[in-house]
Amino acid sequence: MSFDVAAEDYQRFMGRYSEQLAVRFLDVLAPQPGSRALDVGAGPGVLTAPLAALLGPAAVAAVEPSRSFVRALRERLPEVDVREAPAEALPFPGDSFDLAAAQLVVNFMTDPVAGLAEMARVTKRGGVVAASVWDYGGDRSPLSPFWSAVREVDPGAAGESGLPGARDGELVRLLAEAGLTDVRGGELTVSLPYRDFDDWWQPYTLGVGPAGAYLARLHPAARERLRQHCADRMPPGPGVVTATAWLAVGSA
Numbered sequence: 711m712s713f714d715v716a717a718e719d720y721q722r723f724m725g726r727y728s729e730q731l732a733v734r735f736l737d738v739l740a741p742q743p744g745s746r747a748l749d750v751g752a753g754p755g756v757l758t759a760p761l762a763a764l765l766g767p768a769a770v771a772a773v774e775p776s777r778s779f780v781r782a783l784r785e786r787l788p789e790v791d792v793r794e795a796p797a798e799a800l801p802f803p804g805d806s807f808d809l810a811a812a813q814l815v816v817n818f819m820t821d822p823v824a825g826l827a828e829m830a831r832v833t834k835r836g837g838v839v840a841a842s843v844w845d846y847g848g849d850r851s852p853l854s855p856f857w858s859a860v861r862e863v864d865p866g867a868a869g870e871s872g873l874p875g876a877r878d879g880e881l882v883r884l885l886a887e888a889g890l891t892d893v894r895g896g897e898l899t900v901s902l903p904y905r906d907f908d909d910w911w912q913p914y915t916l917g918v919g920p921a922g923a924y925l926a927r928l929h930p931a932a933r934e935r936l937r938q939h940c941a942d943r944m945p946p947g948p949g950v951v952t953a954t955a956w957l958a959v960g961s962a
Contacts, residue, residue: 715918717754717782723918725756727852728814730900731842731955732757735813738896738957739840741765745808748773750797750829751815755783755790761811762790771807773800797825802832809833810962812841814955816884817873826888833962839890840959842898846870847877852902852953853921856914859940860924870920881958890960899954906947911937 735757741747741764749758752772762770767789773796774780780794795801797812797819810829819825829839844851846869849858857869875881882895904910917926925933 714776714778715916715922717779719916720754720779720918723913723916723922724814724852725754726902727900727951727953728753728756730902731898732760732813734898734900735811735840735842735957736760736764738898738959739809739811739838741809745769746806747771747809747811748800748802748807748829748832750800750810750812750825751775751818752779752783752792754779755786757811757813758783758787758790758792762787771802773797796820798828800828800832804831805834806832807834808837810837810839814842814844816841816875816881817843817846817870819874822874822884823887826885826890830889830960830962835962837962838959839885839888839962840957841875841881841885842955842957843873843875843881844870845876845878845897845954845956846873847880848954850952850954851876852951854953855910855944855951856921856940859936859943863936863939867924868920875956875958878956881956885958885960890962893958893960896957896959897954898957899952901950901952903950904947907941907944909947910944910949910951911940 746769749772752758752774758772771791775796784792810833860867885893
């Protein structure tokens, strides 16, 4: 899935959470100076930027299928090798990287096993392939309050809990199916404050991702009913949204 939205809209919607997640992700991966890293599904560079700061921009590459994000990433990090491509067809020869990471991406891959296998292909033997996906299945994602409210007013809504890697054990299984060895799993948790209900709600109106697309499809009256239902359920603020992502790390 590609995101045909402005990079700044993604930042307001999910970037605030994914920036915190990137810090915890890299704490686990601990990439070493002198290594080369690939950020798969890089978006506007939430993980790419700290990778470039750690390793140097010349040691980092990024792929992203959304043209708007590719433009934003090239402007933000002009020394990084940024390419427009899906995870399932990485434009690099085998054994090019010591680390390939996909933060909040596997659930949007057309073929997750193929995408992860491609990440393994371009990673040196014994190198690291890693991925993270929000725990949508356990209602611990940043978007869980929204989707819980949606299910109460629209029980037939698909939500995101059925996406690949979004449930306990799925991400580990997908890496193993892609041929990774010594796969281990874990969790990463972040917290983000919000000022009031409008501060929490407004990013959903930007049309980003499945949640934004769902809201945009609603008739205005239905959209207002959902907004009011969310307002009735959410603590008025100031408050904090705590979110947990599944983590899986394997060897190529």
